[in-house]
Amino acid sequence: MAYILLIIGFVLLIKGADFFVDGSSNIAKLLRIPSILIGLTIVAFGTSSPEATVSIIAAMEGSSDVSLGNIVGSNIFNLTLVVGIAAFIFPLKVENETIRKEIPFTLLASAVLLILMGDVALQGISDNLLTRSDGLIFLLFLSIFMYYVIEVALKSRGKSSDEKIPADIKWGKNILITLLGLAGIIIGGQMVVTNGTEIAYSLGMSETLVGLTIIAIGTSLPELVTSIAAALKKESEIALGNIVGSNIFNILFVLGASSLITPLAVNGKVFIDVIIMILLTVLLLVFSRTNFKIGKREGMTLAIVYIVYLVYIILRN
Template sequence: MAYILLIIGFALLIKGADLFVNGSSNIAKLLRVPTILIGLTIVAFGTSSPEATVSIIAALEGSGNVSLGNVVGSNIFNITLVVGAAAFLYPLKVESETIKKEIPFTLLASTVLLILMSDIALQGFSSNLLTRSDGFIFLLFLTIFMYYVIEIGLKSRKDTADEPVPEDLSWGKNIFITLLGLAAIIFGGNLVVDNGTEIAYSLGMSETLVGLTIIAIGTSLPELVTSISAALKKESEIALGNIVGSNIFNILFVLGSSAAISPIAVDDKVFIDVILMILLTVVLLVFSRTSFKVGKREGLVLAAAYIIYLVYIILRN
């Protein structure tokens, strides 16, 4: 029964994220918010909403290891399999802003995470912990990122000021769709956390491992669906930006909120995963700088890297 409820939870997360992104995007159009702002905020936040819901619920229930494993696992999944699959279908064009600012900002956020969780090595404490203070530091970094995004939006506002609002868009319908999507995400997130944790314990898995695998893959499905859809529509220039934006939200908003609610104990094994996440972000930056695109060959390398990583963490348990 737990497996069925887990699948239902994932289905609700995916459909909920889809409704949330569509409704929010339409509201942004009604408000005449620039498209670039929609991509960096609403789509990135929308596809990160399952991670946020699952991690915050886990934090409230005292399963902090699920939160950390979920974020790190989701980010690795996004950089490798999501970008890899999308790039294999259609080469991903990379905006210069993504190379100069957004991927480096992801690297900065990942490095800050590594520093804040290294209490034993850096401060001589008896255990590694992401405290409430650390959570608020992440949220402060998030406000810096949001300031940057809003600045971009204001600069490009002139480009969309004269665009007509589609006649078929209505406020009532899109507010309803957005709220319905949010409700599905929250309910689905509850099902995923409860049943994923139950299955993990029955299989002898640790909370961290289930966060890195089952829950991370499940909550990253919206990113996978969104990026593959963008690649198939040959709108590849937005796909990579959305993934990078989603990874930034995962660390700064998801982990920040989770740690602010309840301090997160850090499993020693997660350090390897965080270091790997940083290295993979560097690899993505290098790939992006080659002709300002991620091609099929690079896509295959990234996808293969995830399969190797998945085998490694399962064997490690």
């Protein structure tokens, strides 16, 4: 029964995120917010909302290993398999701003996470914790990123002001879709955490492993679906921008909010995963700088890296 409920939870999460992105994107159009702002914020936040819900619920229920493992696992999945599959379908063109600012900001967020986790090594205390003050630091970094996004949006404001809004985009319908999406995300997130941890215990898996694998892959499905859809439509900037934006939101907003609600105990094994996440972000930056695109060869390499990583963490458990 737990397996069926887990699948139902994932379906609710994915469809909820889909509804949330569609509804809120249309509301943004009605408000005449520039499309670049929609891409960097609403789409990225929408596809990160399953991770946010799962990690916050897990933190409130005291499952800090699931909360942290979900974020690190999701980011690694995004950097490898999601980018890899999207690039294999259609080579991803990389914007200059993405190379100069957005990917380095993802790298900065990952480095901040590694530093704030290292209480034993840096402060000589007995346990590694992401405390409430650490949560505030994450949220402050998020506010810097949001300031950058708003500045970019204001520069491009003139481009969207003349765009005509399709007649079928209505306020009432899109508010309803957004609220239904949000409800699906919250209910689905609760089901995924409860049943995912139950399955983990019954199989003798650790909470960290289930967070890094089952839950991380499940909550990253919206990013996978969005990026594949964008690649198939040859909108490669959206495919890569969605991943970079989602990874920034995952660390700064999700872990910031989770650790602000309740301090998160850090499992020692996660340090290796965070270092792998940082190295993969550097690899993505290197691939991005080669002819300003991520081609099929790089995509295949990233996909193989994820399979190797998956085998490693299962054997490590």
